[in-house]
Amino acid sequence: MKEQTYQITNPKSFELKDIFECGQCFRWNPEKDGSYTGIWKNNVVHVQKENNNIIFQGITENEIKQEIENYFDLNRDYEQIKKQLASIDNHLKTSIQYGKGIRILNQDLWETILSFIISANNNIPRIKGIIERLSQNYGKEIRWRGKSYYTFPTPEELKDVTVEEYRKLGLGFRDIRVYETTKMILEKQVDLEQMKSNPNTLEVRNQLLTLSGVGPKVADCILLFSDLKRLEVFPIDVWVRRVMNDLYFQKEDETKLSKKQIETLAQEKFGNLAGLAQQYLFYWRREA
DNA sequence: ACTCAGGTATTAC
DNA sequence: GTAATACCTGAG
Numbered sequence: 001m002k003e004q005t006y007q008i009t010n011p012k013s014f015e016l017k018d019i020f021e022c023g024q025c026f027r028w029n030p031e032k033d034g035s036y037t038g039i040w041k042n043n044v045v046h047v048q049k050e051n052n053n054i055i056f057q058g059i060t061e062n063e064i065k066q067e068i069e070n071y072f073d074l075n076r077d078y079e080q081i082k083k084q085l086a087s088i089d090n091h092l093k094t095s096i097q098y099g100k101g102i103r104i105l106n107q108d109l110w111e112t113i114l115s116f117i118i119s120a121n122n123n124i125p126r127i128k129g130i131i132e133r134l135s136q137n138y139g140k141e142i143r144w145r146g147k148s149y150y151t152f153p154t155p156e157e158l159k160d161v162t163v164e165e166y167r168k169l170g171l172g173f174r175d176i177r178v179y180e181t182t183k184m185i186l187e188k189q190v191d192l193e194q195m196k197s198n199p200n201t202l203e204v205r206n207q208l209l210t211l212s213g214v215g216p217k218v219a220d221c222i223l224l225f226s227d228l229k230r231l232e233v234f235p236i237d238v239w240v241r242r243v244m245n246d247l248y249f250q251k252e253d254e255t256k257l258s259k260k261q262i263e264t265l266a267q268e269k270f271g272n273l274a275g276l277a278q279q280y281l282f283y284w285r286r287e288a
Numbered sequence: 289a290c291t292c293a294g295g296t297a298t299t300a301c
Numbered sequence: 302g303t304a305a306t307a308c309c310t311g312a313g
Contacts, residue, residue, distance in 0.1 A: 023294070120295040126311065127294080172309025177296080215296045237294045282294090291313090301304080 004064035006056040013078035015101020022283040024225045044149045091247045095284035111152040112226035117213035133169045158182045177213025201230045224275040234266040234274040243285035
C-alpha cells in the first residue's frame with residue numbers, strides 16, 4: 001500500500017477538534033500543530049486543516065477518497081440538520097454554535113461494540129489506553145512514516161485470548177464481558193452483518209442488549225456511532241442527564257428527570273434527529 | 289488514603 | 302418492574 005492524498009476544499013460542518021473530541025471515537029490523537037492522526041479498519045491517516053482546506057494523507061485499503069467519504073459521513077448534509085435542530089430552541093442553537101464542526105463518523109460496528117463495552121464506568125484516557133494495548137497485542141501492525149500503528153483486532157484475532165490476558169491489559173472487570181461478547185459474535189449468536197441491513201432499530205437494539213456488557217447506554221452509543229448509523233437514538237449518560245436537567249427542567253427542588261422522562265422528552269423535542277441533538281448538547285455541556 | 293469516571297449485572301424488595 | 306450495590310484501575 002502506498003500513500004495517498006485527498007483534499008476537500010471549503011468544507012462546512014467540519015472541524016477536527018469537534019469531530020475527534022466529541023466523545024464518539026478513541027483512536028484519533030492530536031499532533032502538536034492541531035492536526036490529527038488516526039487509524040480505522042486498515043487505514044492510517046493524518047488530517048490537517050490548512051486555510052480552508054482539509055487535507056487527508058495516509059495509507060488506505062481502498063481509494064482514499066472513498067474511504068474518507070464513507071468514514072467522515074461526507075455525503076450527509078449537516079448544514080441542513082443543524083438548521084433544523086437550531087430552530088427547535090435556543091439551547092440547541094447555542095450548543096450547535098459551539099460544536100458546529102461535529103460529524104458523526106461511520107465507525108466499524110465490531111470495534112464500536114468493544115470500545116463502548118470498555119467505556120463502561122471508565123474515563124477517556126484509560127479507555128484509549130486499553131484500546132491501544134488491545135490493538136498492539138492482537139491487531140496487525142501498519143508502518144507509516146517511520147511509526148507503527150496497530151489495527152483494531154478482529155473477533156478472529158481475539159478468538160484464543162483468555163480472560164486473564166485481558167485482565168493483564170488493564171480491562172478490569174470488563175475482561176469477562178469482552179471475552180463473552182467476542183465468543184457470542186464468533187458463534188454467530190448475533191450476526192453483525194444482518195444488523196446493518198435490518199432497518200428495524202428497536203430489533204437491532206434488542207440484539208445488541210443480549211451481548212455481555214451491553215446495556216441501554218452502550219447499545220445506543222453503538223447504534224449512533226457505528227456504521228449502523230441510527231441517528232434517532234438518544235444515548236443517556238451522566239452528561240446528558242446533567243444537560244437535560246439543566247436546560248429542560250425547572251429545578252425548584254432537588255428532584256431530577258428520570259431516565260424515562262428524558263427519553264420521552266428527547267423523542268418529542270428532537271424526533272428522528274435525537275442522536276445529533278444529543279451529541280451537540282453533550283459536547284457543549286462537557287467542554288464549554 | 290480516597291474519590292471518581294461514557295454503566296452493567298446481580299441481588300433484593 | 303424499580304432500587305441498591307459491587308465492580309478493575311489509575312489519575313488527581
